[in-house]
Amino acid sequence: MPKLPIAPGIERFVDWVGSTFDFIFDFISTIIGGTVDVFSWLFHWPPAFVFILLVTFWSYRSAGWVLGLFSLVGLLLIDNLGFWDHTMDTLALVMTSALVSVIIGLPLGIWCARNNSVQNAVTPLLDFMQTMPAFVYLIPAVFFFGLGVVPGVIASVIFAVPPTIRLTNLGIRQIPFDLIEAADSFGSTPGQKLWKVQLPLALPTLMAGINQTIMLSLSMVVIASMIGAQGIGADVYRAVTQLKIGEGFEAGIAVVILAILLDRLTQNIVKKKKRRG
Incomplete structure:
Protein backbone atom coordinates (compact mmCIF):
# COMPACT_ATOMS: atom_id res chain seq x y z
CA MET A 1 0.00 0.00 0.00
CA PRO A 2 1.56 3.34 -1.02
CA LYS A 3 2.36 5.80 1.75
CA LEU A 4 0.09 8.82 2.00
CA VAL A 17 2.02 30.26 3.67
CA GLY A 18 5.55 31.54 4.30
CA SER A 19 5.90 33.13 0.87
CA THR A 20 2.36 34.51 0.69
CA PHE A 21 2.04 36.01 4.17
CA ASP A 22 5.66 37.00 4.78
CA PHE A 23 4.70 40.62 5.51
CA ILE A 24 2.25 39.49 8.21
CA PHE A 25 4.92 37.40 9.92
CA ASP A 26 7.28 40.38 9.86
CA PHE A 27 4.60 42.54 11.51
CA ILE A 28 3.87 39.90 14.17
CA SER A 29 7.59 39.50 14.81
CA THR A 30 7.98 43.25 15.35
CA ILE A 31 5.04 43.42 17.78
CA ILE A 32 6.08 40.39 19.82
CA GLY A 33 9.75 41.36 19.87
CA GLY A 34 8.83 44.85 21.06
CA THR A 35 6.56 43.46 23.79
CA VAL A 36 9.32 41.17 25.06
CA ASP A 37 11.73 44.12 25.08
CA VAL A 38 9.28 46.23 27.12
CA PHE A 39 8.76 43.49 29.71
CA SER A 40 12.48 42.78 29.82
CA TRP A 41 13.29 46.45 30.41
CA LEU A 42 10.61 46.67 33.09
CA PHE A 43 11.94 43.67 35.01
CA HIS A 44 15.60 44.61 34.63
CA TRP A 45 15.14 48.29 35.46
CA PRO A 46 14.92 48.11 39.28
CA PRO A 47 17.89 46.70 41.21
CA ALA A 48 17.45 43.08 42.21
CA PHE A 49 16.92 43.83 45.91
CA VAL A 50 14.20 46.39 45.10
CA PHE A 51 12.39 43.91 42.84
CA ILE A 52 12.67 41.22 45.53
CA LEU A 53 11.20 43.54 48.18
CA LEU A 54 8.30 44.52 45.89
CA VAL A 55 7.43 40.89 45.07
CA THR A 56 7.78 39.91 48.73
CA PHE A 57 5.42 42.70 49.80
CA TRP A 58 2.91 41.76 47.07
CA SER A 59 3.09 38.08 48.08
CA TYR A 60 2.57 38.93 51.75
CA ARG A 61 -0.42 41.18 51.03
CA SER A 62 -2.08 38.70 48.68
CA ALA A 63 -1.41 35.37 50.40
CA GLY A 64 0.12 35.92 53.81
CA TRP A 65 3.50 35.57 55.42
CA VAL A 66 4.22 32.03 54.16
CA LEU A 67 4.26 33.05 50.50
CA GLY A 68 5.95 36.31 51.43
CA LEU A 69 8.78 34.44 53.16
CA PHE A 70 9.04 31.99 50.26
CA SER A 71 9.28 34.91 47.80
CA LEU A 72 12.02 36.56 49.80
CA VAL A 73 14.11 33.41 50.28
CA GLY A 74 13.48 32.05 46.79
CA LEU A 75 14.34 35.23 44.92
CA LEU A 76 17.40 35.83 47.08
CA LEU A 77 18.53 32.30 46.25
CA ILE A 78 18.08 32.93 42.52
CA ASP A 79 20.16 36.09 42.81
CA ASN A 80 22.81 34.28 44.86
CA LEU A 81 23.11 31.49 42.28
CA GLY A 82 23.73 34.07 39.54
CA PHE A 83 20.53 33.48 37.57
CA TRP A 84 18.83 36.81 38.25
CA ASP A 85 19.19 38.35 34.78
CA HIS A 86 18.23 35.12 33.05
CA THR A 87 15.24 34.73 35.35
CA MET A 88 14.03 38.20 34.41
CA ASP A 89 14.49 37.30 30.72
CA THR A 90 12.40 34.17 31.25
CA LEU A 91 9.76 36.15 33.12
CA ALA A 92 9.56 38.60 30.20
CA LEU A 93 9.01 35.73 27.76
CA VAL A 94 6.37 34.12 30.01
CA MET A 95 4.47 37.39 30.46
CA THR A 96 4.51 38.05 26.72
CA SER A 97 3.33 34.53 25.91
CA ALA A 98 0.61 34.67 28.55
CA LEU A 99 -0.54 38.12 27.41
CA VAL A 100 -0.84 37.05 23.77
CA SER A 101 -2.57 33.81 24.83
CA VAL A 102 -5.14 35.73 26.89
CA ILE A 103 -5.74 38.27 24.10
CA ILE A 104 -6.46 35.37 21.73
CA GLY A 105 -8.06 32.95 24.18
CA LEU A 106 -10.60 35.15 25.99
CA PRO A 107 -12.53 36.37 22.91
CA ASP A 127 -7.57 18.61 21.40
CA PHE A 128 -5.01 18.47 18.60
CA MET A 129 -3.02 21.38 20.02
CA GLN A 130 -2.87 19.82 23.50
CA THR A 131 -1.92 16.31 22.37
CA MET A 132 0.73 17.28 19.81
CA PRO A 133 4.26 16.98 21.32
CA ALA A 134 5.54 20.39 22.37
CA PHE A 135 8.74 20.06 20.35
CA VAL A 136 6.74 19.88 17.11
CA TYR A 137 5.62 23.50 17.54
CA LEU A 138 9.23 24.63 17.31
CA ILE A 139 9.50 23.57 13.65
CA PRO A 140 6.92 25.94 12.06
CA ALA A 141 7.85 28.68 14.52
CA VAL A 142 11.46 28.55 13.34
CA PHE A 143 10.44 28.33 9.69
CA PHE A 144 8.21 31.41 9.81
CA LEU A 179 -29.30 34.47 36.48
CA ILE A 180 -29.12 34.90 32.71
CA GLU A 181 -32.91 35.10 32.57
CA ALA A 182 -32.89 37.72 35.33
CA ALA A 183 -30.40 39.82 33.36
CA ASP A 184 -32.56 39.50 30.26
CA SER A 185 -35.69 40.45 32.18
CA PHE A 186 -34.04 43.72 33.25
CA GLY A 187 -33.39 44.56 29.62
CA SER A 188 -29.64 44.01 29.60
CA THR A 189 -27.92 44.19 26.25
CA PRO A 190 -25.62 41.30 25.26
CA GLY A 191 -22.62 43.47 26.10
CA GLN A 192 -23.99 44.44 29.52
CA LYS A 193 -24.88 40.83 30.26
CA THR A 205 -12.92 29.40 36.26
CA LEU A 206 -11.51 31.94 33.83
CA MET A 207 -8.56 32.71 36.12
CA ALA A 208 -7.90 28.97 36.51
CA GLY A 209 -7.48 28.84 32.73
CA ILE A 210 -5.13 31.84 32.76
CA ASN A 211 -3.16 30.22 35.58
CA GLN A 212 -2.71 27.05 33.52
CA THR A 213 -1.74 29.13 30.51
CA ILE A 214 1.00 30.88 32.49
CA MET A 215 2.34 27.54 33.74
CA LEU A 216 2.35 26.05 30.25
CA SER A 217 4.02 29.18 28.91
CA LEU A 218 6.80 28.78 31.44
CA SER A 219 7.34 25.11 30.56
CA MET A 220 7.37 25.88 26.83
CA VAL A 221 9.70 28.85 27.21
CA VAL A 222 12.27 26.50 28.74
CA ILE A 223 11.90 24.12 25.78
CA ALA A 224 12.14 27.07 23.37
CA SER A 225 15.73 27.62 24.48
CA MET A 226 16.55 24.99 21.83
CA ILE A 227 15.76 27.55 19.14
CA GLY A 228 17.56 30.49 20.70
CA ALA A 229 15.08 31.83 23.26
CA GLN A 230 16.81 33.62 26.11
CA GLY A 231 16.45 32.98 29.83
CA ILE A 232 16.93 30.14 32.28
CA GLY A 233 15.96 27.59 29.64
CA ALA A 234 19.27 28.26 27.90
CA ASP A 235 21.11 27.39 31.13
CA VAL A 236 19.10 24.18 31.52
CA TYR A 237 19.68 23.21 27.89
CA ARG A 238 23.41 23.94 28.13
CA ALA A 239 23.71 21.87 31.28
CA VAL A 240 21.91 18.94 29.64
CA THR A 241 24.03 18.99 26.50
CA GLN A 242 27.27 19.28 28.50
CA LEU A 243 26.18 16.82 31.24
CA LYS A 244 26.72 19.39 33.98
CA ILE A 245 24.37 17.96 36.57
CA GLY A 246 25.05 20.55 39.29
CA GLU A 247 24.50 23.56 37.04
CA GLY A 248 21.37 21.98 35.62
CA PHE A 249 20.01 21.41 39.12
CA GLU A 250 20.70 25.04 40.07
CA ALA A 251 18.94 26.33 36.95
CA GLY A 252 16.08 23.94 37.64
CA ILE A 253 15.69 25.38 41.13
CA ALA A 254 15.32 28.86 39.63
CA VAL A 255 12.61 27.59 37.26
CA VAL A 256 10.74 25.87 40.13
CA ILE A 257 10.83 29.00 42.31
CA LEU A 258 9.53 31.15 39.47
CA ALA A 259 6.79 28.62 38.66
CA ILE A 260 5.58 28.44 42.28
CA LEU A 261 5.50 32.22 42.61
CA LEU A 262 3.56 32.71 39.38
CA ASP A 263 1.14 29.93 40.30
CA ARG A 264 0.42 31.13 43.85
CA LEU A 265 0.15 34.82 42.94
CA THR A 266 -2.31 34.22 40.09
CA GLN A 267 -4.39 31.87 42.25
CA ASN A 268 -4.63 34.42 45.05
CA ILE A 269 -5.87 37.18 42.74
CA VAL A 270 -9.26 35.43 42.59
CA LYS A 271 -9.23 34.43 46.27
CA LYS A 272 -8.62 38.03 47.28
CA LYS A 273 -11.52 39.23 45.14
CA LYS A 274 -13.75 36.58 46.67
CA ARG A 275 -12.90 37.76 50.18
CA ARG A 276 -13.70 41.33 49.18
CA GLY A 277 -16.95 40.22 47.61
Whole structure:
Protein backbone atom coordinates (compact mmCIF):
# COMPACT_ATOMS: atom_id res chain seq x y z
CA MET A 1 0.00 0.00 0.00
CA PRO A 2 1.56 3.34 -1.02
CA LYS A 3 2.36 5.80 1.75
CA LEU A 4 0.09 8.82 2.00
CA PRO A 5 1.97 12.03 1.01
CA ILE A 6 1.22 13.84 4.29
CA ALA A 7 4.73 15.19 4.91
CA PRO A 8 5.26 16.58 1.37
CA GLY A 9 1.78 18.13 1.43
CA ILE A 10 2.42 19.87 4.74
CA GLU A 11 5.81 21.13 3.52
CA ARG A 12 4.27 22.57 0.35
CA PHE A 13 1.52 24.22 2.41
CA VAL A 14 4.03 25.72 4.85
CA ASP A 15 6.15 27.02 1.95
CA TRP A 16 3.09 28.64 0.40
CA VAL A 17 2.02 30.26 3.67
CA GLY A 18 5.55 31.54 4.30
CA SER A 19 5.90 33.13 0.87
CA THR A 20 2.36 34.51 0.69
CA PHE A 21 2.04 36.01 4.17
CA ASP A 22 5.66 37.00 4.78
CA PHE A 23 4.70 40.62 5.51
CA ILE A 24 2.25 39.49 8.21
CA PHE A 25 4.92 37.40 9.92
CA ASP A 26 7.28 40.38 9.86
CA PHE A 27 4.60 42.54 11.51
CA ILE A 28 3.87 39.90 14.17
CA SER A 29 7.59 39.50 14.81
CA THR A 30 7.98 43.25 15.35
CA ILE A 31 5.04 43.42 17.78
CA ILE A 32 6.08 40.39 19.82
CA GLY A 33 9.75 41.36 19.87
CA GLY A 34 8.83 44.85 21.06
CA THR A 35 6.56 43.46 23.79
CA VAL A 36 9.32 41.17 25.06
CA ASP A 37 11.73 44.12 25.08
CA VAL A 38 9.28 46.23 27.12
CA PHE A 39 8.76 43.49 29.71
CA SER A 40 12.48 42.78 29.82
CA TRP A 41 13.29 46.45 30.41
CA LEU A 42 10.61 46.67 33.09
CA PHE A 43 11.94 43.67 35.01
CA HIS A 44 15.60 44.61 34.63
CA TRP A 45 15.14 48.29 35.46
CA PRO A 46 14.92 48.11 39.28
CA PRO A 47 17.89 46.70 41.21
CA ALA A 48 17.45 43.08 42.21
CA PHE A 49 16.92 43.83 45.91
CA VAL A 50 14.20 46.39 45.10
CA PHE A 51 12.39 43.91 42.84
CA ILE A 52 12.67 41.22 45.53
CA LEU A 53 11.20 43.54 48.18
CA LEU A 54 8.30 44.52 45.89
CA VAL A 55 7.43 40.89 45.07
CA THR A 56 7.78 39.91 48.73
CA PHE A 57 5.42 42.70 49.80
CA TRP A 58 2.91 41.76 47.07
CA SER A 59 3.09 38.08 48.08
CA TYR A 60 2.57 38.93 51.75
CA ARG A 61 -0.42 41.18 51.03
CA SER A 62 -2.08 38.70 48.68
CA ALA A 63 -1.41 35.37 50.40
CA GLY A 64 0.12 35.92 53.81
CA TRP A 65 3.50 35.57 55.42
CA VAL A 66 4.22 32.03 54.16
CA LEU A 67 4.26 33.05 50.50
CA GLY A 68 5.95 36.31 51.43
CA LEU A 69 8.78 34.44 53.16
CA PHE A 70 9.04 31.99 50.26
CA SER A 71 9.28 34.91 47.80
CA LEU A 72 12.02 36.56 49.80
CA VAL A 73 14.11 33.41 50.28
CA GLY A 74 13.48 32.05 46.79
CA LEU A 75 14.34 35.23 44.92
CA LEU A 76 17.40 35.83 47.08
CA LEU A 77 18.53 32.30 46.25
CA ILE A 78 18.08 32.93 42.52
CA ASP A 79 20.16 36.09 42.81
CA ASN A 80 22.81 34.28 44.86
CA LEU A 81 23.11 31.49 42.28
CA GLY A 82 23.73 34.07 39.54
CA PHE A 83 20.53 33.48 37.57
CA TRP A 84 18.83 36.81 38.25
CA ASP A 85 19.19 38.35 34.78
CA HIS A 86 18.23 35.12 33.05
CA THR A 87 15.24 34.73 35.35
CA MET A 88 14.03 38.20 34.41
CA ASP A 89 14.49 37.30 30.72
CA THR A 90 12.40 34.17 31.25
CA LEU A 91 9.76 36.15 33.12
CA ALA A 92 9.56 38.60 30.20
CA LEU A 93 9.01 35.73 27.76
CA VAL A 94 6.37 34.12 30.01
CA MET A 95 4.47 37.39 30.46
CA THR A 96 4.51 38.05 26.72
CA SER A 97 3.33 34.53 25.91
CA ALA A 98 0.61 34.67 28.55
CA LEU A 99 -0.54 38.12 27.41
CA VAL A 100 -0.84 37.05 23.77
CA SER A 101 -2.57 33.81 24.83
CA VAL A 102 -5.14 35.73 26.89
CA ILE A 103 -5.74 38.27 24.10
CA ILE A 104 -6.46 35.37 21.73
CA GLY A 105 -8.06 32.95 24.18
CA LEU A 106 -10.60 35.15 25.99
CA PRO A 107 -12.53 36.37 22.91
CA LEU A 108 -12.41 32.90 21.35
CA GLY A 109 -13.64 31.31 24.58
CA ILE A 110 -16.49 33.83 24.80
CA TRP A 111 -17.39 33.12 21.16
CA CYS A 112 -17.44 29.37 21.87
CA ALA A 113 -19.72 29.94 24.88
CA ARG A 114 -22.16 31.90 22.75
CA ASN A 115 -22.17 29.66 19.69
CA ASN A 116 -22.38 25.85 19.79
CA SER A 117 -21.21 25.55 16.19
CA VAL A 118 -18.03 27.48 16.98
CA GLN A 119 -17.45 25.30 20.05
CA ASN A 120 -17.88 22.13 18.01
CA ALA A 121 -15.40 23.40 15.44
CA VAL A 122 -12.81 24.69 17.92
CA THR A 123 -12.83 21.76 20.39
CA PRO A 124 -11.13 19.22 18.03
CA LEU A 125 -8.51 21.84 17.20
CA LEU A 126 -7.81 22.38 20.90
CA ASP A 127 -7.57 18.61 21.40
CA PHE A 128 -5.01 18.47 18.60
CA MET A 129 -3.02 21.38 20.02
CA GLN A 130 -2.87 19.82 23.50
CA THR A 131 -1.92 16.31 22.37
CA MET A 132 0.73 17.28 19.81
CA PRO A 133 4.26 16.98 21.32
CA ALA A 134 5.54 20.39 22.37
CA PHE A 135 8.74 20.06 20.35
CA VAL A 136 6.74 19.88 17.11
CA TYR A 137 5.62 23.50 17.54
CA LEU A 138 9.23 24.63 17.31
CA ILE A 139 9.50 23.57 13.65
CA PRO A 140 6.92 25.94 12.06
CA ALA A 141 7.85 28.68 14.52
CA VAL A 142 11.46 28.55 13.34
CA PHE A 143 10.44 28.33 9.69
CA PHE A 144 8.21 31.41 9.81
CA PHE A 145 10.11 33.53 12.35
CA GLY A 146 13.70 32.27 12.35
CA LEU A 147 15.71 31.66 15.52
CA GLY A 148 15.49 33.70 18.71
CA VAL A 149 12.91 35.07 21.08
CA VAL A 150 9.91 35.52 18.74
CA PRO A 151 9.54 31.88 17.60
CA GLY A 152 9.86 30.85 21.24
CA VAL A 153 6.92 33.07 22.16
CA ILE A 154 4.88 31.88 19.17
CA ALA A 155 5.44 28.21 20.06
CA SER A 156 4.57 28.97 23.70
CA VAL A 157 1.32 30.67 22.68
CA ILE A 158 0.22 27.74 20.52
CA PHE A 159 1.01 25.34 23.35
CA ALA A 160 -0.48 27.43 26.17
CA VAL A 161 -3.62 29.06 24.75
CA PRO A 162 -6.05 26.05 24.90
CA PRO A 163 -6.72 26.21 28.69
CA THR A 164 -7.79 29.86 28.48
CA ILE A 165 -10.19 29.07 25.63
CA ARG A 166 -11.59 25.95 27.27
CA LEU A 167 -12.11 27.36 30.76
CA THR A 168 -13.50 30.69 29.54
CA ASN A 169 -16.08 28.73 27.55
CA LEU A 170 -16.75 26.41 30.50
CA GLY A 171 -17.02 29.22 33.05
CA ILE A 172 -19.62 31.12 31.03
CA ARG A 173 -21.63 28.00 30.21
CA GLN A 174 -21.76 26.96 33.89
CA ILE A 175 -23.53 30.16 34.98
CA PRO A 176 -27.02 29.28 36.26
CA PHE A 177 -29.67 29.90 33.63
CA ASP A 178 -31.93 31.75 36.07
CA LEU A 179 -29.30 34.47 36.48
CA ILE A 180 -29.12 34.90 32.71
CA GLU A 181 -32.91 35.10 32.57
CA ALA A 182 -32.89 37.72 35.33
CA ALA A 183 -30.40 39.82 33.36
CA ASP A 184 -32.56 39.50 30.26
CA SER A 185 -35.69 40.45 32.18
CA PHE A 186 -34.04 43.72 33.25
CA GLY A 187 -33.39 44.56 29.62
CA SER A 188 -29.64 44.01 29.60
CA THR A 189 -27.92 44.19 26.25
CA PRO A 190 -25.62 41.30 25.26
CA GLY A 191 -22.62 43.47 26.10
CA GLN A 192 -23.99 44.44 29.52
CA LYS A 193 -24.88 40.83 30.26
CA LEU A 194 -21.35 39.72 29.33
CA TRP A 195 -19.42 42.35 31.32
CA LYS A 196 -21.70 42.67 34.36
CA VAL A 197 -23.00 39.11 34.81
CA GLN A 198 -21.22 36.41 32.86
CA LEU A 199 -17.56 37.43 33.15
CA PRO A 200 -17.71 38.32 36.88
CA LEU A 201 -19.44 35.03 37.73
CA ALA A 202 -17.09 33.04 35.49
CA LEU A 203 -13.98 34.77 36.86
CA PRO A 204 -12.76 31.92 39.12
CA THR A 205 -12.92 29.40 36.26
CA LEU A 206 -11.51 31.94 33.83
CA MET A 207 -8.56 32.71 36.12
CA ALA A 208 -7.90 28.97 36.51
CA GLY A 209 -7.48 28.84 32.73
CA ILE A 210 -5.13 31.84 32.76
CA ASN A 211 -3.16 30.22 35.58
CA GLN A 212 -2.71 27.05 33.52
CA THR A 213 -1.74 29.13 30.51
CA ILE A 214 1.00 30.88 32.49
CA MET A 215 2.34 27.54 33.74
CA LEU A 216 2.35 26.05 30.25
CA SER A 217 4.02 29.18 28.91
CA LEU A 218 6.80 28.78 31.44
CA SER A 219 7.34 25.11 30.56
CA MET A 220 7.37 25.88 26.83
CA VAL A 221 9.70 28.85 27.21
CA VAL A 222 12.27 26.50 28.74
CA ILE A 223 11.90 24.12 25.78
CA ALA A 224 12.14 27.07 23.37
CA SER A 225 15.73 27.62 24.48
CA MET A 226 16.55 24.99 21.83
CA ILE A 227 15.76 27.55 19.14
CA GLY A 228 17.56 30.49 20.70
CA ALA A 229 15.08 31.83 23.26
CA GLN A 230 16.81 33.62 26.11
CA GLY A 231 16.45 32.98 29.83
CA ILE A 232 16.93 30.14 32.28
CA GLY A 233 15.96 27.59 29.64
CA ALA A 234 19.27 28.26 27.90
CA ASP A 235 21.11 27.39 31.13
CA VAL A 236 19.10 24.18 31.52
CA TYR A 237 19.68 23.21 27.89
CA ARG A 238 23.41 23.94 28.13
CA ALA A 239 23.71 21.87 31.28
CA VAL A 240 21.91 18.94 29.64
CA THR A 241 24.03 18.99 26.50
CA GLN A 242 27.27 19.28 28.50
CA LEU A 243 26.18 16.82 31.24
CA LYS A 244 26.72 19.39 33.98
CA ILE A 245 24.37 17.96 36.57
CA GLY A 246 25.05 20.55 39.29
CA GLU A 247 24.50 23.56 37.04
CA GLY A 248 21.37 21.98 35.62
CA PHE A 249 20.01 21.41 39.12
CA GLU A 250 20.70 25.04 40.07
CA ALA A 251 18.94 26.33 36.95
CA GLY A 252 16.08 23.94 37.64
CA ILE A 253 15.69 25.38 41.13
CA ALA A 254 15.32 28.86 39.63
CA VAL A 255 12.61 27.59 37.26
CA VAL A 256 10.74 25.87 40.13
CA ILE A 257 10.83 29.00 42.31
CA LEU A 258 9.53 31.15 39.47
CA ALA A 259 6.79 28.62 38.66
CA ILE A 260 5.58 28.44 42.28
CA LEU A 261 5.50 32.22 42.61
CA LEU A 262 3.56 32.71 39.38
CA ASP A 263 1.14 29.93 40.30
CA ARG A 264 0.42 31.13 43.85
CA LEU A 265 0.15 34.82 42.94
CA THR A 266 -2.31 34.22 40.09
CA GLN A 267 -4.39 31.87 42.25
CA ASN A 268 -4.63 34.42 45.05
CA ILE A 269 -5.87 37.18 42.74
CA VAL A 270 -9.26 35.43 42.59
CA LYS A 271 -9.23 34.43 46.27
CA LYS A 272 -8.62 38.03 47.28
CA LYS A 273 -11.52 39.23 45.14
CA LYS A 274 -13.75 36.58 46.67
CA ARG A 275 -12.90 37.76 50.18
CA ARG A 276 -13.70 41.33 49.18
CA GLY A 277 -16.95 40.22 47.61
